[in-house]
Amino acid sequence: MTQPTMQTPALGGLPTVSVAGHARSVDRSAEPVFELRKVCHSYGPNRVIFDVDLAVWPGEVVALVGDNGAGKSTLLKIFAGYQPPTSGTLRFGGQDVRFRSPADARALGIEAVYQDLAIIDQLSLWRNFFLGKEQMRSLGPLRVLDKGHMRRECEAALAELGLTRIRSADAPAWALSGGERQSIAITRAMHFGARLLLLDEPTAALSVRETRNVLTSIARARDQGLGALYIDHNMSHVLPVADRIVLLELGRVVRVIDRGEVSVEELQELVARRAQPSIT
């Protein structure tokens, strides 16, 4: 298929990535998985998102790029049901939806990985993994946590990602490195995400090997027909997996770039230059 292949790090230490082909195309005549229409958002008196229209189709990876404060994370949190937009419409599979909490979004198969809201230190790995999606079993008239099942499933999922250092799903999360936390959050999203993945800088704390695993996972999810919304500051990570790149600036969509239209350098230049006027 058209999996991206990666080479080992080049001079700068950043992985260089080459893409095998551009044969894949996204069918945009169908309904998008998720769509924002005329979405605005304010934190108190501060308006941070202005009339954003944004759609993600099945089997498509949409990258959100832009400077810090452009509103990328805010948009992602709106997608995830973490916060409702101040105004505008959310449409899932062609229907208007209102999310009262992330639980509503997760029930539809939308899973998010956040930079800052990934893992709870005090909980064991399997409790983190299944939080909000606990597997239950019957104990007489009661419904209780199916701990054994959750432990086994968590360990299997982590082993698949190649987290060899983790021996037990009972280990508490504080013993993990930043990269391992991120990997677990991503594995969890892959495990439960049936329709749409939301990834906020998933590779920020990762090693080269882990980064490659994550990018491969995103590509695999896309090939299985999932949609993905992906935020990353590293344009050499963005380019090989993104079908469309949406450039945000101060809460507005300023440009939508199709796959193959720009190079890493051009994209970096675009984000940096766009950000310039706001400083002066």
Added chain:
Amino acid sequence: MASDASPAGLVTNGSASGGGTPSGTGSWHAGVLARLREFGPAIGLILVLLVFTAIAGQKMWSTQTMSAISTVASTVAIVAVGVTLLMICGEFDLSVGQNFAFTPIVWTTLFVTNGMNEWLALAIALGCAAFVGVVNGWVTTHFRIPSFITTLGMFFVLQGLNNLLISGRQLIAFEEYPSLDLLGAKLPGTPFYLPLIWMFLIATIAWFVLTRTRIGNWTYATGGKVGPAKAMGVPTDRVKRINFIACSFLAGLAGCMQFAYVRGITQGQGDKYELFAITAAVIGGTSLFGGVGTIWGSIIGAFLLATIQIGLVLSGAPGSFYVTFIGLMLVIVVIANVRLARSGGRQA
């Protein structure tokens, strides 16, 4: 022995990430520390029993002593169970001590003073106790203010109400009532009273809910870090409100048991119980920052407090010395916990 968890050759994947723990022995440490949270207080209790046995001799193991320790411990422990649930989900309740008096005052005023049906009166009183929790939880989560402040306010409100209702008098039940027997009668043929049985029952239920059910899992998650819990779809505000209600209800229920056992109440009942309950929980390994704690640890903590209280009396120490002793122990235990936690590479 220590290399059990990390064959050196496999520790590669965290290398590029910056932060995190330096070695692979984290999970080994974690297991030991997790167990220490409960075994530490248990060892403390045994030590205290041994010390007082050495000082007071056989008196320490007499039936009167057993009776005194268990009755003091059981009501404090029931309050501590509620406080522990709440602390695990990241909140405090300073109003439990006043609620411990308020609920039985309402109950007694209704059925002893005004002749209402005792069971109806009990239901109303416990309803009032739970309502205190409803208010605490709603104010804290709706207005996003620290529960320390909310429940401190509630402390004063209830203290005022208690003053108003009892106005310096003592309420005493002279007659026999089945409800008093149910909550506080002596167990025939033993030195123990029913609150001890209720305590074990309540602790078992709380332990089961906390460790085996979804709401229990959500309680730990909410106290651990509220942002990620919310992001994973945990209704964190509702979890907190439920625990506020459970905490207030248990404090009121324990107060009613105290009245049923003593058959009398003054407005001094429950004085400083909010602090004793927090102390029992903290000595039992519950974190002040949420996300960590166990029910049985708090039960052991409550017995530790009661043993020290009775043991000091038996040793001939002045009664007021008790709180001094408790204060010192609290600080020492927290220092020990913080040091242990730091050696394990995390926050207390």
